[in-house]
Each structure stands twice: as structure tokens, then as C-alpha cells.
Amino acid sequence: MRLFIKSVLFFALPIILIGLTLEILLRQIPNDYTFKRDGLYKHADSMQVLFLGSSHAFYGINPTYTHLKSFNAGYISQSLKYDAEILNRYIDNLKELKYVAVPISYFTLFTNLESGSEAWRSKNYTIYYKFHTSNKITDYSEILGSKFDINLKRFLSYYISAHSAITCSELGWGTSYQSKNSRDLEETGLEAAKRHTVKNLSDKDNVAIYNENIAMLDKIITLAKKKDVKVVFYTPPAYISYIQKLNDEQLTKTISTIEKLTEKHNNTIYLNFLKDSSFIKSDFYDADHLNEIGAEKFTKMLDSIIVNDPKTY
């Protein structure tokens, strides 16, 4: 029996050592999550507006153009659960906070990070933000949480080629979606609408996700109310090729849900920019993401409304 245990340990030792080394080294690589986490502390004393949300906020809101001091804590596929977690974690430190802005996109109420194709990103919230909301072991490790080739590429890119993994500005705006690299708007409109449309809204799992998201919105509103902070919900602009392919039922349910919610809570407003005609082809990176030109335009537009402290749009 002892011989067996000895042999197994001897065989496993190099694998465990390599694994541990890789895990430690991967965690040392600065990334967008650590950058945003640190940014939330760094700008805590002056931050007046906190932008949360998914890639629509990450690429669409550039805090450089706001009158009030703001920070973009949104990120790719960040669902409402993580928005609520971020707010819950940092709101006590944000003494000057006046507004929290949360995008309510076509898919926001019907998806979560854990059940989508980007589920592997959930590990970043447990490892770097230290949110212990996941019960998956793989969410607590870099090497177990994503594919080996992806980790290897990250490792080589940082340690060998000395490339930075940071893709956002000082204030958290995503800098990768530039107009010079814009994608085909027709094609991406079709693809994104298909990807964002839920097959059956009354399906048990989808209903559970919807209810969970409503609970998260309530949590955000309650947290904000306690600190006398206003919550600005908004639907970001999208290109016509995307809008035309959306499912009416899903879109109507999204809008009516958020409208009802804002009617119920006096510290909230809802702004719908989805079909805003001032956004033209050259503002988009793809059919549902703004590029740097669109982000500037949209941020200024949102900022002017926030500054005027509106009750309705």
C-alpha cells in the first residue's frame, strides 16, 4: 500500500509543481480585472458616477467625457449579479458617489455569466475581486478555470513577449474597439441578435435566470437607496441591422420590466437609446458595440442628462 502511495505521489509531484508554478505566475499577470479592482480603490475618494455593466458599457462609456468624476467598472459579459457584487463591495468607500449607471440591454435580464459561452470568465471574479459566490472549484483557479492553450498564450505573451494584457484606459473604458478595425455591421447584427435571443422565454431555466436578475436589480437599487445614490438604467444604442433581428417579445418584456421597476423606486430613472437616430454607422465597431467615436458621443449624451438630474427622458 505504501509503495503504491509513494509511486503515485512521485509520479504526480512534477505535475503538481508545474501546475502550482503556472498558477502563481498567471496570477501575477496584471489584467483588466485587477486594473478595475485597483481603480475602484484609487478613485474611491473622488468618484461621483460609477458605470457598471457588460461590454456595452465597457466599450460604450468613456469617463473622460463626463463632467462628474466617474469610473467605468463594466466588463465583457459582466452580468447583473457581478454588478451588484461590485456595488456591494465598494459602495461604502465611495463617499462622493451620486449616480450608478447600469445598462439594460436586450439580453441583460435573460442571461447570466455562468450559463453563457463566456462562463470561464467567472473565475476572474473569485480570483481577483475575491467574490466567493461560486461553488465551482474551477472558479478558484487560473489553470483549472480556462483551457491550457489560452493560459499558455497569456503566459508567453506576458513573460516572453512582454505584452500587456490591459485593454482599458485609466478610467476603465475599453480601448480595443476602434473605428479603424470596425466589423461588418450587417453580419454582426445578425450574429449578435441570434446569440442574444433566448429561445423560449417561459422555459424553466430562463425564468429562473430572469428572476435572479430582477433580484439583482432590486439589490442594486436598495444598496444605492441606502447611500442616497441614484440609479440610472439605460438601454444603449445599437445599429439597425441588430435591432431589426430582435425578438419583439423579449425586447418588450425587457423594457416593460425596467419601466415598472423605475416607477416603483424614486431613486431610479430609465433612458432608452436603443433606436436613437443620432447614432450612425460610423459610431459602431460592430452592430451592438460603439467604437471610440460612438463612445464619446454616447458618454456626452448620457452625461448631459445626468448633470441635469432628470426625472424622465
Place this chain on the structure above:
Amino acid sequence: MLFNSISFAIFLPIVFVLYWFVFGKNLKMQNRLLLVSSYFFYACWDYRFLFLLIFSTLLDYFTGIKMYEAKSTKMKKWWFWLSVCVNLGFLGVFKYFNFFAASFSDALLLLGFKANPAVLNIVLPVGISFYTFHGLSYVVDIYKDRIKPERNFVDYSVFVSFFPLLVAGPIERATHLLPQIRQQREFNYPKMVDGLRQILWGLFKKVVIADNCAYYANMIFNHSSDYSGSTLALGALFFTFQIYGDFSGYSDIALGTARLFGMELLRNFAFPYFSRDIAEFWRRWHISLSTWFRDYLYIPLGGSKGGMWKKVRNTFIIFIVSGFWHGANWTFIVWGALNALFILPLIIFNKNRNNLEIVAKGKQLPTLKEFLSILLTFSLTTLAWIVFRSENMGHAYNYISGIFSRSLFTIPEILPIKTIVLVCLFIVIEWLGREHQYAIENIDVKVPKFGRWAFYYAIVACIVYYAGAEQQFIYFQF
């Protein structure tokens, strides 16, 4: 808890250490530990269905004893049918209710009546087909006076619920597994190493071969109308290796895991894709299910006795039932019927037991005749897998018609060289190890320690490289 998950990688060593180091000298405690860990393993899927498993176990345990103690044949029969009806009833409700309701409604529609079938919104309890068959074989064996009932409830429950075989087999027999559960197990170093080696090989088959092939098979099958005949043919080949890597990989992990606890499970696969005819294929593919149907359905129906017509009828019955066992879909039934059709000439000309030994035994390569026979059998099997994999019969028909078009002779739109090389390498390893229980079983005899460990590390590296999102095992749905 999947075999290829981190949770299982933590669960298994804990149970192993407790089993040998804490309860090593106490058989009763070892069996209790196996039962508790098996129930924990099952509850990780869905704890609600654990009650169904326990109920099914209790039912067969008590009906087994009642049958044995029955004072009249009538009473014995009564207990027997109670068990059979309840077991099949559960299977019927959970697995087939919606299928029958929809098929009945379709049939009425053909006659001009419109009906809205009642649909049960229920989840299929994982492993129900497997543990129901375990229980059924036990009850039938007692009814036929082949075995005596097990009086120790823990031992019987371990027979039904032993975690390596609980969710996807092999489908065990009481005559094979129960004596092993009752008997004191000794720690055997070579067997433990062999168990780990088989687990490693099973993981390789699943993570490297099956999951890689699954990626392309899914892509091609899900958008089959977009692809050329050659791509569709390639997609069918990918699925052929996916299902083999997936299910035989699972079986290897199950057998290896059971060996770590001193138990030998029934062999489930014996290099089926090297078969020279369909009859041989079915002696080598999902062996525990084929033999179950042979012993509990084919032989009671009369088997090969009673003339050609009866033989053909019985063959069709077991293949169609076998197809239906896989799931409530016409594709599975047609897949079963196709296999029956393929085997028919061998039955009629009494050639179904021609190839009992593994091909080219003791030789490096097969003869040309053997090679062509393997190729023909493999092609027929692949054709049947297309039906098995398709969403419905319309999809299967379009897929097969798509293959047999002019575009069959064009370069496929999807040509993943890395995956094809991996599959070829896998075939070579399987060919070299075809005379053993599993391909790399004999490596410790043939290769010195340094080379052996280097080979194991290479397999581990491949598994780590390709491991990603845990993929479900195909047979968990059955």
C-alpha cells in the same frame, strides 16, 4: 459529478484513502463507505432522484426475498411481476411518456383528428436505464432460480449503486458482482497500478479524442445543410470516433476506478471498430448491454431455436428494443432496425459466429480480406451512427442524401488536421493493443519504466492541453 471533473479528482482519492487506510480490514465498513459515497456521488447530480434510486433498490431487495420465500408459484409470479411492472413503469414514465404521447397524437393527426398530447415536464433521472436493468436482471435471476436473494441490504445496495457503474454502466450481473462485494478485498499493487492506467487511458479517450471530435461533429451535424458531401462524411466519421471515445473512455474509467476498490467489472468494449462483420461488432460494442439483451430477452423469446423465421424475428426484436433503450426517439429505433438489417445475412447464412477471436491475432497486420471486411463493417456502422446522431429521421435522410452527392468528391470545408492526426494516432495505439483488455494494458511488460512514465506523462500532457469545459458523457442521457 463527471469522471472528467475536478470534483471527481478530489472525491476519488478521499474515498480511496478511507476505504483502504481507515476501513481496510473491515469489510462491513468498506461496503458501508462504498454505499454512502455512491449515494453522495449520485446526489451531486440531483439529490431528488436519489429517493427514486433508493426506492428501486428497496423494491428489488424485498421482492427478491419475497419471491424466494413464496410458498406457491402464483405468489412468486405475483412478486416477480410487481417488481418488473414498477421498474419498467418508472422507466416508462420518466423516459418514454412524452414520446408515446407525441407519437399517439401524430397518429391521430394522420387519421384526421387533432389532439393536444399531455406533456410531462420532467427531467430524466441520470442512470435510470442502467440501474433499472441491474435490478431487473437480479429479479429475473431469482425468479429463474439461478441465484438466491441477497439478505444483506447494504451489500445489495452497493451492487445497484456502486458509483463507478451507477450512471452509465457497465450493466452488471448479480452473479458477477455480488460475490465480489461479499468477499474480503485485498490491496493488490499491480491491480491498483493497472486501475490507474486504465483510468488514464479512459480520460485520454474522452478528453482528447471524444471531445475534440465532438466539436467538429456537432458543428457539422448542427448545420448539415450548409456543407458538402465530403464534409458530411467527415462529420459522420468524427461522430463515430466521438461516441466510441466517449463511451469506451467512460467504461475504462469505470473499470479502472472499480479496480482501485478491488472489484472487477464486466468488460464493455473490445476494440469494436476492428470487427470484420456486424455480428462481431455487436460482440465487442457495449458488451454488457448486448449480453443483457441476449440473456434476458433473446433467449427467453426462443433465441435461435425454432426455425429461421423465429430467429430473424427475435433478432429484430432485440435490436429494436436495444435502440429504444437508448432513448425515446424514432432515430434510435431505426438505428436498431438498421443494425438488425445489417446482421440479417449473417444470421440467414449462419455466419454470425465466424469471427470470434480478435482480428490478426499474433500478427502485425491484417490480411487484405480482413482489412476490407473491417472497412465494410466500419462503413456500415458509421452509416447507422448518422441516424443515431440525427435530430429526427428527416435530418438523417437529408444528411445521408447530402453525403451521396457529387460534392462527396470535393475537399471538405472543414479539415482539422490536428484532430485527424490525433485520431489516426489513437487508431494505431488501439491496433497495437487490440489483444488486451484495453489498448495500453500491456505497456508495463513491453516498455521499461523510463519509457512507460514518459508515455504516461505524454498522455497527461495531452489531457491537460485539451481539457477545458467539462463535456457531458453521451451515455448519461440514456
